[in-house]
Amino acid sequence: MTKNAIEIRGLKKVYGGKKGGGKLALKGIDLDIPQGSMFGLLGPNGAGKSTTINILAGLVNKTEGSAKIWGFDIDDNPRNARANIGIVPQELTFDAFFTPREMLEVQAGMYGVKPEERRTEELLKAVHLFDKADAYSRTLSGGMKRRLLIAKAMVHNPPILVLDEPTAGVDIELRQMLWEYVRELHARGTTIVLTTHYLEEAEELCDTIAIINHGDVVACEPTEQLLKRIDEKEIVISVSEKLTEVPDELKPFSSDVRGDHKLAVQISQVNANVGQVLAAVQQAGLTITDISTNETDLEDIFLQLTSDKHKDAAE
Numbered sequence: 001m002t003k004n005a006i007e008i009r010g011l012k013k014v015y016g017g018k019k020g021g022g023k024l025a026l027k028g029i030d031l032d033i034p035q036g037s038m039f040g041l042l043g044p045n046g047a048g049k050s051t052t053i054n055i056l057a058g059l060v061n062k063t064e065g066s067a068k069i070w071g072f073d074i075d076d077n078p079r080n081a082r083a084n085i086g087i088v089p090q091e092l093t094f095d096a097f098f099t100p101r102e103m104l105e106v107q108a109g110m111y112g113v114k115p116e117e118r119r120t121e122e123l124l125k126a127v128h129l130f131d132k133a134d135a136y137s138r139t140l141s142g143g144m145k146r147r148l149l150i151a152k153a154m155v156h157n158p159p160i161l162v163l164d165e166p167t168a169g170v171d172i173e174l175r176q177m178l179w180e181y182v183r184e185l186h187a188r189g190t191t192i193v194l195t196t197h198y199l200e201e202a203e204e205l206c207d208t209i210a211i212i213n214h215g216d217v218v219a220c221e222p223t224e225q226l227l228k229r230i231d232e233k234e235i236v237i238s239v240s241e242k243l244t245e246v247p248d249e250l251k252p253f254s255s256d257v258r259g260d261h262k263l264a265v266q267i268s269q270v271n272a273n274v275g276q277v278l279a280a281v282q283q284a285g286l287t288i289t290d291i292s293t294n295e296t297d298l299e300d301i302f303l304q305l306t307s308d309k310h311k312d313a314a315e
């Protein structure tokens, strides 16, 4: 058995445009999602997250490349591949005339789960919908529908649960409840993959984060490691002297001259601290007139990771 719950190699997707001019949504990505991980697939709108998930779910046909789910190739062994994954889609799609209980029973039937092995009531209780078991699905709130979709994805007890943007339109209280259940599943050994465009969400929940942007994986590393990069700050130091180039004393830092009187220096916990930078400025004989800092946000990280300098490191 492979140690990866999901293994993606050279996965490419072009939407439409059989005669050329289609939309390149995935550029041939590689991605390993370790068994037992809580994995975040992070990226801005249109990055290619849903396309990746939908290919794994068998809802979108890939253009090139391969994917294995729990060791089963999605082309060679689609039944086994699908049996090992549960997917909670982004869209809340329902047959409004089924009750939650019926919906889970039908889904279990579709996966060939024998009646005596079904866990309909257990699942409804787990997602706090037992009291709605026999209500029409159309009467459920958005949050209830989302929870029902999680229960639906788990009817065949798959070792991998994928949640595509699970908190879109979900209030804070419900979000906590949802995460509580997801954490519980994870503690019981389920590999969890969630897509989000909120860094905070991935940061709070995931042990590993991959960042996807314009159809490319631009980073994939343990959350802690990634956050160190995000810890990066830019200090802008204004000086009275006119600057034409970065003084020698500041060359060990990643720095550049902005205008006639400003130096911008990038620092992170791992390479320097503010004190060292200020000491270097003074050693250079410059007179500081002002200092400001810019925290790096996710948008900056995307920009950094997609620039050529960082691209090599990420690959």
Ligand SMILES: Nc1ncnc2c1ncn2[C@@H]1O[C@H](COP(=O)(O)OP(=O)(O)OP(=O)(O)O)[C@@H](O)[C@H]1O
Binding pocket: 015, 016, 023, 024, 025, 043, 044, 045, 046, 047, 048, 049, 050, 051, 052, 197
């Ligand atoms: N059915 C489709 N036909 C044509 N283009 C599509 C289709 N589905 C997605 N795309 C395009 O492919 C790219 C990737 O979309 P995808 O939905 O995978 O991104 P995403 O990261 O999931 O974004 P979001 O966070 O908005 O869901 C986007 O440019 C999108 O417009």
